[in-house]
Amino acid sequence: MHRTLLAVSLAALIAGTPAFAAETKASPAMVQSAASLRDQALKDETGWQVLESLTTEVGQRLAGSEADARAVEWAKAKFKALGFDKVWTQPVTFPKWERRSEHGEVLGAHSQKLVLTALGGSPGGTVEGDVVRFDSLDALKNAAPGSLAGKIAFVDVIMPRAKDGHGYGIGSRVRTTGASAASKAGAIGYVMRPAGTDWHRNPHTGMTRFENGVKPIPEAALSNNDADQLGRLVKLGPTRIRVALDCGFNGTYTSQNVIGEITGRSKPNEIVALGAHLDSWDLGTGAIDDGTGIAISMAAAKLAGGVQRPQRTIRVIAFANEEQGLWGGRVYAESQKDKIRDSQIVMESDSGPGRVYEFGGRWSKAADPAMAQVADLLKPLGVAYTPGKGEAESEMGLMQDAGSAAGAFAHDASRYFDLHHTPDDTLDKVDPEDLRVDIAAYATLAFIAANVDGSLGSGTLPAPEKPKK
Amino acid sequence: MHRTLLAVSLAALIAGTPAFAAETKASPAMVQSAASLRDQALKDETGWQVLESLTTEVGQRLAGSEADARAVEWAKAKFKALGFDKVWTQPVTFPKWERRSEHGEVLGAHSQKLVLTALGGSPGGTVEGDVVRFDSLDALKNAAPGSLAGKIAFVDVIMPRAKDGHGYGIGSRVRTTGASAASKAGAIGYVMRPAGTDWHRNPHTGMTRFENGVKPIPEAALSNNDADQLGRLVKLGPTRIRVALDCGFNGTYTSQNVIGEITGRSKPNEIVALGAHLDSWDLGTGAIDDGTGIAISMAAAKLAGGVQRPQRTIRVIAFANEEQGLWGGRVYAESQKDKIRDSQIVMESDSGPGRVYEFGGRWSKAADPAMAQVADLLKPLGVAYTPGKGEAESEMGLMQDAGSAAGAFAHDASRYFDLHHTPDDTLDKVDPEDLRVDIAAYATLAFIAANVDGSLGSGTLPAPEKPKK
Numbered sequence: 001m002h003r004t005l006l007a008v009s010l011a012a013l014i015a016g017t018p019a020f021a022a023e024t025k026a027s028p029a030m031v032q033s034a035a036s037l038r039d040q041a042l043k044d045e046t047g048w049q050v051l052e053s054l055t056t057e058v059g060q061r062l063a064g065s066e067a068d069a070r071a072v073e074w075a076k077a078k079f080k081a082l083g084f085d086k087v088w089t090q091p092v093t094f095p096k097w098e099r100r101s102e103h104g105e106v107l108g109a110h111s112q113k114l115v116l117t118a119l120g121g122s123p124g125g126t127v128e129g130d131v132v133r134f135d136s137l138d139a140l141k142n143a144a145p146g147s148l149a150g151k152i153a154f155v156d157v158i159m160p161r162a163k164d165g166h167g168y169g170i171g172s173r174v175r176t177t178g179a180s181a182a183s184k185a186g187a188i189g190y191v192m193r194p195a196g197t198d199w200h201r202n203p204h205t206g207m208t209r210f211e212n213g214v215k216p217i218p219e220a221a222l223s224n225n226d227a228d229q230l231g232r233l234v235k236l237g238p239t240r241i242r243v244a245l246d247c248g249f250n251g252t253y254t255s256q257n258v259i260g261e262i263t264g265r266s267k268p269n270e271i272v273a274l275g276a277h278l279d280s281w282d283l284g285t286g287a288i289d290d291g292t293g294i295a296i297s298m299a300a301a302k303l304a305g306g307v308q309r310p311q312r313t314i315r316v317i318a319f320a321n322e323e324q325g326l327w328g329g330r331v332y333a334e335s336q337k338d339k340i341r342d343s344q345i346v347m348e349s350d351s352g353p354g355r356v357y358e359f360g361g362r363w364s365k366a367a368d369p370a371m372a373q374v375a376d377l378l379k380p381l382g383v384a385y386t387p388g389k390g391e392a393e394s395e396m397g398l399m400q401d402a403g404s405a406a407g408a409f410a411h412d413a414s415r416y417f418d419l420h421h422t423p424d425d426t427l428d429k430v431d432p433e434d435l436r437v438d439i440a441a442y443a444t445l446a447f448i449a450a451n452v453d454g455s456l457g458s459g460t461l462p463a464p465e466k467p468k469k
Numbered sequence: 470m471h472r473t474l475l476a477v478s479l480a481a482l483i484a485g486t487p488a489f490a491a492e493t494k495a496s497p498a499m500v501q502s503a504a505s506l507r508d509q510a511l512k513d514e515t516g517w518q519v520l521e522s523l524t525t526e527v528g529q530r531l532a533g534s535e536a537d538a539r540a541v542e543w544a545k546a547k548f549k550a551l552g553f554d555k556v557w558t559q560p561v562t563f564p565k566w567e568r569r570s571e572h573g574e575v576l577g578a579h580s581q582k583l584v585l586t587a588l589g590g591s592p593g594g595t596v597e598g599d600v601v602r603f604d605s606l607d608a609l610k611n612a613a614p615g616s617l618a619g620k621i622a623f624v625d626v627i628m629p630r631a632k633d634g635h636g637y638g639i640g641s642r643v644r645t646t647g648a649s650a651a652s653k654a655g656a657i658g659y660v661m662r663p664a665g666t667d668w669h670r671n672p673h674t675g676m677t678r679f680e681n682g683v684k685p686i687p688e689a690a691l692s693n694n695d696a697d698q699l700g701r702l703v704k705l706g707p708t709r710i711r712v713a714l715d716c717g718f719n720g721t722y723t724s725q726n727v728i729g730e731i732t733g734r735s736k737p738n739e740i741v742a743l744g745a746h747l748d749s750w751d752l753g754t755g756a757i758d759d760g761t762g763i764a765i766s767m768a769a770a771k772l773a774g775g776v777q778r779p780q781r782t783i784r785v786i787a788f789a790n791e792e793q794g795l796w797g798g799r800v801y802a803e804s805q806k807d808k809i810r811d812s813q814i815v816m817e818s819d820s821g822p823g824r825v826y827e828f829g830g831r832w833s834k835a836a837d838p839a840m841a842q843v844a845d846l847l848k849p850l851g852v853a854y855t856p857g858k859g860e861a862e863s864e865m866g867l868m869q870d871a872g873s874a875a876g877a878f879a880h881d882a883s884r885y886f887d888l889h890h891t892p893d894d895t896l897d898k899v900d901p902e903d904l905r906v907d908i909a910a911y912a913t914l915a916f917i918a919a920n921v922d923g924s925l926g927s928g929t930l931p932a933p934e935k936p937k938k
Binding site (some may be wrong): 056062200228233 | 581
């Protein structure tokens with residue numbers, strides 16, 4: 001846009017906003033600008049270009065791996081190339097976990113390879129033992145101490161597919177708590193049906209942590225196909241397997257949160273923050289988890305801040321090491337703890353590239369009119385309005401817990417857990433049209449939040465009923 | 470069935486068949502028996518049980534591997550358990566090819582792992598070089614001698630999906646002839662987009678053979694996702710990769726064709742033969758290729774020969790080492806070359822578990838009435854009649870070339886090449902209902918062929934226009 005035209009449109013926008021509104025509400029001109037922005041986003045290729053660039057040029061970016069540093073450099077350069085006027089970093093230090101090799105096999109008369117992957121946090125080691133199958137996590141947790149001595153525990157629970165992704169609650173609990181339960185009962189190893197909904201011979205990795213005082217044991221996820229196979233073999237008779245994992249913690253590593261800003265024109269200290277995590281698991285190229293989030297955040301911020309410089313600062317945080325425990329998110333939240341009232345809103349995209357179908361979140365009652373305006377703007381995208389429902393995801397959940405207003409978009413997760421944490425998390429799985437719709441939704445919210453007069457309530461909201469983390 | 474009832478029904482069957490028919494045609498009673506058999510097959514679980522047993526208890530069974538011998542023992546035991554009254558073997562000797570490990574990676578600024586698998590017949594070796602991409606096989610074949618010195622050739626052709634599987638003609642040509650062309654132009658290695666239609670990070674292996682006098686070079690197939698990625702990287706600039714394959718030929722191995730028979734009552738020397746191959750590639754468990762064929766053949770023969778003992782012998786051949794060049798098929802065809810007139814018909818299932826949709830093949834004009842009766846019996850299964858179209862598959866193609874009458878069933882191959890020769894060739898991919906329909910079709914043809922008076926024309930048919938192999 002020509003600079004003169006931009007100034008005129010900016011003036012119109014400001015003129016339309018009453019100075020001391022009892023309610024936070026956008027002017028008609030601002031709503032009109034937001035509608036144009038939304039429609040522009042539906043034709044914009046920035047998000048796809050960001051996603052293709054990250055997943056192709058960096059590829060996998062396991063926290064602490066050689067690619068972690070390349071991802072940080074990539075993010076800094078990309079923010080600059082996209083026109084963010086301020087780019088800075090925050091150091092994030094964490095224990096470095098490495099995967100070097102992994103093998104599984106059935107021994108004896110039915111000798112065959114098992115496709116499996118070490119779970120994040122697993123110690124290395126080679127174990128051989130008879131498999132004891134449990135058809136629920138509770139059954140394993142009820143195993144008597146010592147009852148699994150010399151055995152390898154196998155939890156065989158199928159994770160249900162769901163649009164809202166709720167099946168992951170079940171699957172991830174098997175992953176995060178199973179190995180501790182197995183170890184407490186004396187098992188020498190732990191394998192699980194994966195926290196994933198596909199049948200494509202791809203195991204799903206993911207983080208685990210052993211309870212204090214519990215002896216860490218090698219732990220791995222099978223593919224769903226291999227879990228089927230192991231279940232059939234166990235039914236035929238005693239089944240001995242070998243799990244050989246070369247992996248484990250190895251010192252510490254310091255990565256960076258990479259932060260890009262489009263500085264606000266009139267309220268530069270007030271922040272509209274979009275977040276996503278820059279790290280990924282190492283099996284795929286991190287396209288859906290969370291390259292998509294990086295693409296959505298960068299593209300939506302650029303769109304929302306690019307047409308006419310916003311009143312508030314629009315900030316994108318590319319977080320370090322989400323996968324192994326929100327390490328970057330905790331550093332960021334700590335850095336913001338005295339500035340919660342300046343956090344106009346936070347939002348995060350970390351549930352894949354599925355099309356956004358609900359918009360909700362948490363803000364003051366006074367902000368309802370503005371958020372209803374956002375909801376109206378999103379209606380043509382097929383997004384339902386669910387005020388009070390939904391929470392900021394992942395790292396931004398920490399900001400919400402600290403009192404920030406938060407926007408929450410529900411993405412269709414029906415296919416997300418087919419791919420999540422697998423080798424199959426690759427660029428071809430992202431639908432460019434869905435990605436554009438998602439970006440349009442985030443950009444619309446960011447634009448209104450950055451320009452509307454009045455706070456959305458950060459620092460004045462009642463404490464959440466149950467802290468998220 | 471009670472023995473007395475069986476004798477009565479058998480008498481009816483024989484009485485209904487004129488002794489010297491000018492045309493080969495089944496009696497109404499025989500057609501009625503075939504219809505009952507077909508309907509029985511649609512409720513029978515034998516095929517699924519065979520398939521589950523083979524893929525679970527043996528798993529992968531690469532020709533010459535430790536599992537090859539287990540598969541032979543499995544087949545002998547299974548024939549006996551199913552009531553085949555004669556079980557015998559034919560030794561089959563071939564060069565043993567072994568896969569030990571395989572790794573691929575992009576080097577330099579965009580360092581990342583590539584998912585790939587060695588092609589069967591590849592020599593071992595580690596090569597590093599810049600990638601030269603070709604968007605067609607012809608483009609590689611036209612490369613000047615020496616022009617690829619020190620380079621790794623990459624043929625990047627997408628194989629089309631098709632119900633009749635014709636895309637495999639394109640994909641398999643890239644696989645079987647690409648590495649020779651690359652070597653002739655001086656390349657030190659060869660990688661290809663796989664001969665496969667899925668996007669699930671699973672590479673497709675398969676056999677290759679270097680032309681005489683051409684220096685063998687390491688050759689591998691990427692997954693389609695990795696081919697996408699390599700294509701994008703090459704577009705960004707010079708891309709150096711490392712391909713490290715530990716594999717190769719290692720002496721010879723003697724496996725066995727395993728043959729089970731239900732001996733014919735009145736014409737035991739005349740043979741209705743159903744074939745499939747017992748070996749598989751090593752990445753999956755050989756469910757669709759060709760566990761399905763083994764299951765269809767064993768179950769269809771048992772059904773066709775089990776209700777009332779057939780006039781002719783029904784024989785099932787579980788062939789050794791099809792994948793590396795029809796080794797078992799050639800031994801079998803050689804053993805039958807002087808008995809072609811005794812081959813009532815051959816049929817083979819080696820295109821997966823997709824539902825049968827066409828029945829055709831090759832037989833004498835005199836046999837048309839009987840084959841039309843088979844077609845009528847298959848109509849309720851949704852199988853179209855395409856006389857003169859289709860050929861016996863794989864090993865049985867050799868029998869057809871030698872002059873045998875042949876039945877040919879077209880299976881829906883729309884999804885077959887998503888899975889073919891990949892880790893994803895596992896039991897869960899087979900639809901039990903499709904499998905039952907397939908077995909019903911093969912059993913119906915086998916039953917009529919085994920009991921109808923008169924030959925289907927083996928040894929009197931005109932030579933095929935173009936030998937199949």
